[in-house]
Amino acid sequence: MLQSERSALETMQRLEGILASAMDAIITVNDQQRVVVFNPAAERMFGLPSSEALGEHISRFIPLRHHAAHAEHIQRFIETGDTNRQMGSLGAVSGLRASGEEFPIEASISQAQVGGERLGTVILRDITERRANEEARDLLAREVDHRAKNALAVVQAVSGNAGWTINPMSGNTKAIALPEDAVKSLANETDLTGLYNYKVKGYKVTLDGEEELSGAKVYKVSMTLPSGVRRINYISKDTFYILKIVAHTTINGQDIMSENVQSDFRAVDGIYYPFASEVTTSAMPGTKMGLKITALEVNPQIDPKIFEMPQ
Numbered sequence: 001m002l003q004s005e006r007s008a009l010e011t012m013q014r015l016e017g018i019l020a021s022a023m024d025a026i027i028t029v030n031d032q033q034r035v036v037v038f039n040p041a042a043e044r045m046f047g048l049p050s051s052e053a054l055g056e057h058i059s060r061f062i063p064l065r066h067h068a069a070h071a072e073h074i075q076r077f078i079e080t081g082d083t084n085r086q087m088g089s090l091g092a093v094s095g096l097r098a099s100g101e102e103f104p105i106e107a108s109i110s111q112a113q114v115g116g117e118r119l120g121t122v123i124l125r126d127i128t129e130r131r132a133n134e135e136a137r138d139l140l141a142r143e144v145d146h147r148a149k150n151a152l153a154v155v156q157a158v159s160g161n162a163g164w165t166i167n168p169m170s171g172n173t174k175a176i177a178l179p180e181d182a183v184k185s186l187a188n189e190t191d192l193t194g195l196y197n198y199k200v201k202g203y204k205v206t207l208d209g210e211e212e213l214s215g216a217k218v219y220k221v222s223m224t225l226p227s228g229v230r231r232i233n234y235i236s237k238d239t240f241y242i243l244k245i246v247a248h249t250t251i252n253g254q255d256i257m258s259e260n261v262q263s264d265f266r267a268v269d270g271i272y273y274p275f276a277s278e279v280t281t282s283a284m285p286g287t288k289m290g291l292k293i294t295a296l297e298v299n300p301q302i303d304p305k306i307f308e309m310p311q
Contacts, residue, residue, distance in 0.1 A: 025124040030117060033058045033074065037121070045126055047098040058122075063096050074120070095124065104131045157307045158186045164309035175310045185249050188229050194242070195223060195233065202226045213243055241265050241272060257282045269298045 025045040028037035038053040046053070046061055053060075059067050095105045104127050111120045155166040156178070163178035163186055178186070191201070198205050208220040211234065218234040225231075234244040245260045258281040262274035275293040 025126075026121065027053075027058065027061070027124065028119055028121045029058050030119060033120075036119070042124070045097075045124065046095065061096055063094050063102050066094060095126070103128045156186060157309070158183055158190060159304075159307040162309075163187075166310075177309065181250065184227055185229070188225055188227055188249070195221070198223065208232075210237070216243065218243060239265070241274070254283075264292075268296050271298070 020040055022039055022041055025042035026037065026039040027035060027042050030036050035053050035056050035058060038048075038050040040050075042053070043049055059070065062070050093105050093107050094102050096102055106125045106127050108123045109120060111118060113119075154168070155175075157164055158178075161183065163183040164175045165178055165182075166172060166175050195203075195205065203226070204224040206222045208222050211218055211220050213234050217237045219237060221233045221235055223231045223233060229247060229249045231248075232246040233242050234246075235242050241262070243262060245262070247258050247260070249256050249258075258279060260277050260279050262277045264274060264276035265272045266275050267273075273293070273296055275296070277291045279289045279291065280287065
C-alpha cells in the first residue's frame with residue numbers, strides 16, 4: 001500500500017472514530033440535502049439506524065410545519081457563503097423522531113467543498129431535559145410570585161369613623177371591620193398634605209433644630225395632630241423634600257413607632273411626591289416594607305362605593 005493511501009486510510013479511520021464516539025448527533029448531507037453521514041448519536045436521537053437514514057432527505061427529521069422555513073434557511077446559508085454557524089445561533093429548532101415525536105434541539109451547521117461536491121454538516125443536541133428544567137423553574141418562579149403577591153395583598157379602607165381590612169398575612173381572606181384605634185390611626189394617613197395649612201387643620205408644629213440625615217442637612221420639624229399622633233419630619237434644607245417621617249401613635253393601648261424614608265421625588269401637577277419609600281415599624285420588628293408608586297393622579301374621579309366593606 002502506498003504511503004498516501006495509508007495516510008488517507010488512517011485519516012478516514014480517525015474520522016470514523018470521532019463520529020462514532022461523539023456525544024452529539026452529526027448528520028452530513030449532500031447538495032441535494034440527502035443524508036450521507038448519520039453517526040451513532042444521531043441513530044439514538046432519532047430512533048433510526050443509519051442504514052435507513054442514509055440517502056433520506058434531511059426533511060424526514062424535521063416536523064412538516066417547519067419544512068418551508070428550513071428550506072429557506074438552508075438556501076440563505078448557501079448563498080451567504082458562511083462556513084459555519086454556532087450551536088444555538090439558529091434559534092428554536094425542533095426535530096422529529098422516527099416514532100413521530102417532536103423534541104427541541106440546538107443545532108450548529110457548517111458547509112464545505114469536498115471533491116467538488118458541496119457537503120453540509122449539522123451537529124444536533126437534544127435539549128428536551130434542559131427545556132423541561134427551564135419550564136419547571138419558570139413555573140415555580142411564577143407560582144412563588146403569585147403566592148407572594150396574594151399573601152401580601154393587604155387591603156385597608158377608611159370612610160368617616162369606620163374602616164375595614166382584608167389581610168391574608170393574619171389569616172383574614174375576607175373583609176373584617178377595623179377596631180376603633182386602627183381606624184383613627186389610618187384616618188390620620190388620609191391627610192396627604194401634611195404640614196401644608198397646618199394651623200387651619202389644628203396641627204401643632206415646632207422647629208426642633210437642624211440635623212444631618214445620610215449626609216444631607218435637614219430641618220427637624222415636629223407635628224402633633226388633634227388625635228395625639230406625633231410626627232417628626234426631616235426636611236431637606238436644599239430641596240425642602242420630606243426625606244423621613246417618624247410617627248408615634250397608640251394602637252390597642254400599645255405605643256407604636258414607625259419610620260418612613262422617602263425618595264425618588266417627582267413632580268405631578270406642580271407638586272413633588274415621593275415615588276419610593278421604605279417603612280419600618282415597632283409593631284413588626286425586623287421587617288422592612290418597600291413601596292414603589294408606578295402612577296399617580298391628583299384628584300381623580302373615584303366611585304365612593306369602593307370604600308364600602310365587601311359582604
